[in-house]
Amino acid sequence: MLMKEYxxxxxxxxxxxxxxxxxxxxxxxxxxxxxxxxxxxVRNEPDMHPxxxxxxxxxxxxxxxxxxxxxxxxxxxxxxxxxxxAWNFYPYTITExxxxxxxxxxxxxxTRFEDNNGNNDRVFGDTPTPAENVSFLxxxxxxxxxxxxxxxxxxxxxxSSKTNRGPLEIGWKDHHKPIMCSYKRVHCSFxxxxxxxxxxxxxxxxxxxxxxxxxxxxxxxxxxxxxxSLDEVREYEGKMQEKTNSKVKSGQCNTVPQVPSRPGFFRxxxxxxxxxxxxRGMTTAASSASxxxxxRHNSTPE
Numbered sequence: 202m203l204m205k206e207y208x209x210x211x212x213x214x215x216x217x218x219x220x221x222x223x224x225x226x227x228x229x230x231x232x233x234x235x236x237x238x239x240x241x242x243v244r245n246e247p248d249m250h251p252x253x254x255x256x257x258x259x260x261x262x263x264x265x266x267x268x269x270x271x272x273x274x275x276x277x278x279x280x281x282x283x284x285x286x287a288w289n290f291y292p293y294t295i296t297e298x299x300x301x302x303x304x305x306x307x308x309x310x311x312t313r314f315e316d317n318n319g320n321n322d323r324v325f326g327d328t329p330t331p332a333e334n335v336s337f338l339x340x341x342x343x344x345x346x347x348x349x350x351x352x353x354x355x356x357x358x359x360x361s362s363k364t365n366r367g368p369l370e371i372g373w374k375d376h377h378k379p380i381m382c383s384y385k386r387v388h389c390s391f392x393x394x395x396x397x398x399x400x401x402x403x404x405x406x407x408x409x410x411x412x413x414x415x416x417x418x419x420x421x422x423x424x425x426x427x428x429x430s431l432d433e434v435r436e437y438e439g440k441m442q443e444k445t446n447s448k449v450k451s452g453q454c455n456t457v458p459q460v461p462s463r464p465g466f467f468r469x470x471x472x473x474x475x476x477x478x479x480x481r482g483m484t485t486a487a488s489s490a491s492x493x494x495x496x497r498h499n500s501t502p503e
Contacts, residue, residue, distance in 0.1 A: 202390040203401040206330040207409070208319040209338045209383045209416045210374045212366050215314045217427070218381060218419065219291050223434045224426035225419040227441035230261075234448045238264045241282075241449045242442040253290035261285040263298075264449060305392035308404060312385045318374045319382040330386065338409065340417045341369045349414045354421040361423045383416065 213221060230240040241262045248258035262282045287296040292314040300306050313324050319337060322329040341356050352358065360367040374380065387408060391400040426434065 202388055202392075203405065204330075204334060204386070204388045205405055206335045207338055207383075207385040207387065207412055208335065209340060209385070209412055210319055211340065211381055211383070211416055211420050212369065212373070212377050212379065213381050213420065213423075214379045215292050215316050215381050217379075218314060218383075220429050220431065220434050221419045221423065221426050222291075223438055224429070225415060225422060227438045227445075228422065228425075229415055229418055231441050231445045231448070234445045239445060239449045240264075241446050245438075245442065248288060250288070250290055253288075253293055256288055256290035259285075259287045259289070261287075303391070303393075305390065306400075307388075307390050308408075309388045310385055312383060314381060314383055316379065316381050318380050319384070321382075321384070324384045325386055336409070338413055338416075339374075340413060340420065341373060342371065343413055345413050345417070346410055349410070354417050356417060356420060359421050361427070363424045363427045366423070367420075383412075385412065 211218065230242075233239050241264070243260040243262060245257065245259045248256045250256060261284070263285055264282045281300075283298050283300050285296060285298050287294060294310075294312045296310040296312070298308040311325060315321055315324060356367065356369045358368055369377075387405070389401045389404045389408075391397050391404075393400075429437070
């Protein structure tokens with residue numbers, strides 16, 4: 202299992218980002234959904250936790266076959282999705298990812314939001330993450346994939362007319378007010394011999410890109426969501442979910458065949474079928490932890 206902690210600062214307050222996060226995730230998912238790929242929302246409902254209190258549970262299917270690296274496409278179905286479950290107890294969230302037909306694969310992301318510049322080494326209340334596993338991401342200067350660049354989301358050129366913030370300059374995290382940090386502790390596990398290191402490294406590279414793009418957008422779109430109430434942003438979220446689901450489903454209906462045959466490798470393969478794995482020369486580590494969040498009995502990274 203590969204664990205890393207990401208820290209992403211933004212020129213916002215934690216209270217502001219409660220609205221901005223919901224707006225950004227909804228709009229981002231809709232923008233990234235087309236042609237049968239993207240994010241389908243399966244459920245979005247209130248939830249209650251004995252420790253964290255009232256929150257929201259969402260479950261999504263993320264279709265992304267075309268976004269896989271070439272070495273991974275060789276052994277997954279053409280219509281491939283990852284299940285995301287997110288428990289939002291703001292300012293604390295838990296997000297988990299799984300793929301039913303891939304053995305021992307899981308991603309777990311814990312997130313805490315605080316009004317500081319990323320200087321809290323004990324934000325999760327336990328042993329600090331080793332320094333070599335902590336990565337500070339800069340939404341101003343860190344590079345993002347060229348295909349995701351938009352001049353309107355370039356924070357060196359951005360300015361908010363509603364709040365009079367921006368543009369950001371080098372060193373902005375040392376003096377900007379307000380400032381907050383999104384702390385994300387990411388555990389990635391793919392315990393299949395021969396693929397573990399490559400897959401876990403790929404996942405962390407992908408997560409880094411997603412975090413940079415999403416947090417840049419949350420800031421760049423500030424004037425679109427600033428001033429909205431929680432009820433108003435939830436209404437917007439519902440409308441965007443309907444639109445996003447429609448885009449994903451319409452693209453899949455135009456795909457022929459809808460359920461393509463899998464490569465021979467997967468015809469008799471199941472997550473729990475250890476004998477099938479051994480016959481193919483693969484071994485798995487001990488069963489990974491339950492997909493239910495720690496402490497429970499029943500989060501585009503968020």
